[in-house]
Amino acid sequence: MKINPVEIILAKRNGAKIGKEALSAFIRGYLDGAIPDYQMSALLMAIYFQGMDKDEIQALTLCYIDSGQRIVFTGDLPTADKHSTGGVGDKISLMLAPIAAACGLYVPMISGRGLGHTGGTLDKLESIPGFQTRYDTAGFQQMVERQGLAMVGQSATLVPADKMIYALRDVTATVESSGLITASIMSKKIAEGARSLVIDLKVGSGAFMPDLAHADVLAESLIDTGAGFGQKVSVVFSNMNSPLGQYVGNALEVIEAIEYLKGNPLPDTEEITNALVTQMLLNAGLATDPTQAQTKIDQVMQSGKALQKFEEMVIGQGGDPRVIENYALFDGARYEVPVKAERDGFVGHIDARQIGYALIRIHAGRMKVSDVLDYGSGAHLMTKIGNRVKAGETIGTVFANDESKAIEVSQLIRAAYHISPEPVSDQPLILKIRTSQ
Amino acid sequence: MKINPVEIILAKRNGAKIGKEALSAFIRGYLDGAIPDYQMSALLMAIYFQGMDKDEIQALTLCYIDSGQRIVFTGDLPTADKHSTGGVGDKISLMLAPIAAACGLYVPMISGRGLGHTGGTLDKLESIPGFQTRYDTAGFQQMVERQGLAMVGQSATLVPADKMIYALRDVTATVESSGLITASIMSKKIAEGARSLVIDLKVGSGAFMPDLAHADVLAESLIDTGAGFGQKVSVVFSNMNSPLGQYVGNALEVIEAIEYLKGNPLPDTEEITNALVTQMLLNAGLATDPTQAQTKIDQVMQSGKALQKFEEMVIGQGGDPRVIENYALFDGARYEVPVKAERDGFVGHIDARQIGYALIRIHAGRMKVSDVLDYGSGAHLMTKIGNRVKAGETIGTVFANDESKAIEVSQLIRAAYHISPEPVSDQPLILKIRTSQ
Numbered sequence: 001m002k003i004n005p006v007e008i009i010l011a012k013r014n015g016a017k018i019g020k021e022a023l024s025a026f027i028r029g030y031l032d033g034a035i036p037d038y039q040m041s042a043l044l045m046a047i048y049f050q051g052m053d054k055d056e057i058q059a060l061t062l063c064y065i066d067s068g069q070r071i072v073f074t075g076d077l078p079t080a081d082k083h084s085t086g087g088v089g090d091k092i093s094l095m096l097a098p099i100a101a102a103c104g105l106y107v108p109m110i111s112g113r114g115l116g117h118t119g120g121t122l123d124k125l126e127s128i129p130g131f132q133t134r135y136d137t138a139g140f141q142q143m144v145e146r147q148g149l150a151m152v153g154q155s156a157t158l159v160p161a162d163k164m165i166y167a168l169r170d171v172t173a174t175v176e177s178s179g180l181i182t183a184s185i186m187s188k189k190i191a192e193g194a195r196s197l198v199i200d201l202k203v204g205s206g207a208f209m210p211d212l213a214h215a216d217v218l219a220e221s222l223i224d225t226g227a228g229f230g231q232k233v234s235v236v237f238s239n240m241n242s243p244l245g246q247y248v249g250n251a252l253e254v255i256e257a258i259e260y261l262k263g264n265p266l267p268d269t270e271e272i273t274n275a276l277v278t279q280m281l282l283n284a285g286l287a288t289d290p291t292q293a294q295t296k297i298d299q300v301m302q303s304g305k306a307l308q309k310f311e312e313m314v315i316g317q318g319g320d321p322r323v324i325e326n327y328a329l330f331d332g333a334r335y336e337v338p339v340k341a342e343r344d345g346f347v348g349h350i351d352a353r354q355i356g357y358a359l360i361r362i363h364a365g366r367m368k369v370s371d372v373l374d375y376g377s378g379a380h381l382m383t384k385i386g387n388r389v390k391a392g393e394t395i396g397t398v399f400a401n402d403e404s405k406a407i408e409v410s411q412l413i414r415a416a417y418h419i420s421p422e423p424v425s426d427q428p429l430i431l432k433i434r435t436s437q
Numbered sequence: 438m439k440i441n442p443v444e445i446i447l448a449k450r451n452g453a454k455i456g457k458e459a460l461s462a463f464i465r466g467y468l469d470g471a472i473p474d475y476q477m478s479a480l481l482m483a484i485y486f487q488g489m490d491k492d493e494i495q496a497l498t499l500c501y502i503d504s505g506q507r508i509v510f511t512g513d514l515p516t517a518d519k520h521s522t523g524g525v526g527d528k529i530s531l532m533l534a535p536i537a538a539a540c541g542l543y544v545p546m547i548s549g550r551g552l553g554h555t556g557g558t559l560d561k562l563e564s565i566p567g568f569q570t571r572y573d574t575a576g577f578q579q580m581v582e583r584q585g586l587a588m589v590g591q592s593a594t595l596v597p598a599d600k601m602i603y604a605l606r607d608v609t610a611t612v613e614s615s616g617l618i619t620a621s622i623m624s625k626k627i628a629e630g631a632r633s634l635v636i637d638l639k640v641g642s643g644a645f646m647p648d649l650a651h652a653d654v655l656a657e658s659l660i661d662t663g664a665g666f667g668q669k670v671s672v673v674f675s676n677m678n679s680p681l682g683q684y685v686g687n688a689l690e691v692i693e694a695i696e697y698l699k700g701n702p703l704p705d706t707e708e709i710t711n712a713l714v715t716q717m718l719l720n721a722g723l724a725t726d727p728t729q730a731q732t733k734i735d736q737v738m739q740s741g742k743a744l745q746k747f748e749e750m751v752i753g754q755g756g757d758p759r760v761i762e763n764y765a766l767f768d769g770a771r772y773e774v775p776v777k778a779e780r781d782g783f784v785g786h787i788d789a790r791q792i793g794y795a796l797i798r799i800h801a802g803r804m805k806v807s808d809v810l811d812y813g814s815g816a817h818l819m820t821k822i823g824n825r826v827k828a829g830e831t832i833g834t835v836f837a838n839d840e841s842k843a844i845e846v847s848q849l850i851r852a853a854y855h856i857s858p859e860p861v862s863d864q865p866l867i868l869k870i871r872t873s874q
Contacts, residue, residue: 038473049482172476172479
């Protein structure tokens, strides 16, 4: 189909629906260089304002998938994956995938890197000496079929259209569109061969989705699009009003995940992980109800099978499995600077975004894609919402290899804790769950 | 000022106002290549949706002006210009400028070329053998000061920011924004040194502005912006429901304008031209009321002084003045093909846009900037709205150098005439006039 790009931009700008063929021609034109960045960015901004309907989102998702390879697992493997809209201290993938694989699921997880205030699973895993995340499609598929799970980066042959367009959205203020977000998430999760998908949709001031109403629109779009491709999708709406777990930082979070898999409790992270794995087991038919799913989870945790799956993955991807017993093999930090409470009172709101940005100064996160990370740096944040604190009490610790920067970060984290004179009751972690019919 | 372009796009996308310094830094960044096309086009689309307030339009206009040279005429010359939002058969500039100059005004007219269905004054003038339209700022200023009028193309040194951004808007469906239109028109008209400006704002189905409500928003924005730069602006809202005059085509329209200046009547064009020149004379203080202005216009028409100004301009810009007496010196057309009425009835609506596009096939207009024109081709359209016609009656003539194309165009023009069985009353040509206080 021969198209006039200006007419398509104009039609979307004026609120019209873009047909399947026209959309596909536009995306192909962009990929082969016939349509320049400036026309794509104008279309993206028009989509931001006018939205896309169910058919258009479906068509765009298909365009993304068709731009590259698509993995088809042999047999009827119960493949399932999880996607998170991104948080601070969110190491759930590191626990969820081994638990799910130990329960009999196959988890083909394509993960991302940290940018801005949010961390990335690939960066965390690469803090394990030797751990590899670059695999081609065939290598990735083999690992998943052999060991039940693998966590790799997006290869150039998987949904390249999304890769290019996401990079453009990032620099043109067109990220926050539920249609574009849906196509970006779902294309990757369908192309990677996951038969079902659970989404950890963070809601709250520190998250991508400011409120439940916006989150509901996105959830419906994700579920509908999955249905169009025969993929079962569940969305767990989780409250994002403080960092998850107690540690933020790459090696620190891997250690925390290992500790959890060894049986050490981690209340908030556990609640969300269990809810997500439960949905995965239900969608794959490996459990008939949430109680049965929870029993399976408890079994693989108690038997050590979940930890064993984690070890298999580390070995399978070239990492040093001795880290599981010897945390000294991770990069460390020379300096520890305490974070002290500003005043007496109760921890109200914790600004997770502000903490994420502060930690970039000690290279626990990155501002631009090219920034180099310090895997050993980060923070221990043991104080949670609702906790009573006294002025000057240690509420956290910053770990870094630059002492003056560590002091700066400690002060910025202190400012991210809002301490109220009145008792504060904690909010529920899981707000609701929506799932395909 | 150092800016983050993404933050500025994001702010506008979210409906915020962009500050003067930020806007100016964005435009400068774009001009020097630091900000790429794709960020500019995203900003333009965000502006399309969120609009700009008075201050932002004023600031953008100033950015455009400051990107190049600004002409300052010597002394207190009563400089005045006209701008038209574009029409089919619109040869008003060719008559208005000589009349205005004959009345004592100085008209520094920077004109454009035809594109799509609308024609351009520069193309029409270049159908006169030898006529030059490329002058630098100093040469243009000298001609205006010497002969009272000049019509040239936009030089590279005059508002280059508008030139670049207009080219980008054209290919990203971001033309139709009243704020962007205002900055584009007003920056040129202020930089060229016109102390007052009259705008022929075409309203109607065939025009840029579909209805009076949209036209009113643009008119107010033009008047306000002019006021901010000390320029008096009048807006004449004219009905654009049929081609203006009887001829469409480059040489054909110049001949029609010369005929008019020689005293041959041309009712619709005359009414609009007189209304526009009247506003120019009132704004410059060369007339105290419309009656006095009309008397002046009648005098210069009857005395031949207007025609003489036209001749002075042709000579001044290197054209052959003998064309005024000998139309055979213009390019001609080998073939004449009649346009016949489809049925008995009354001419209702005439689709001027459709006629403009049809004439591109015989090179009377162009589809892309690089298309070459045939000055001699065009059409004579003697039948006006309200006229009674009989089936098969000749309602027009196509002039072309390719007979089969001429037949095609004749059929397309026939289809542009909507003939109603009921009598049709013509609509008023001038809908209203708004002017600065």
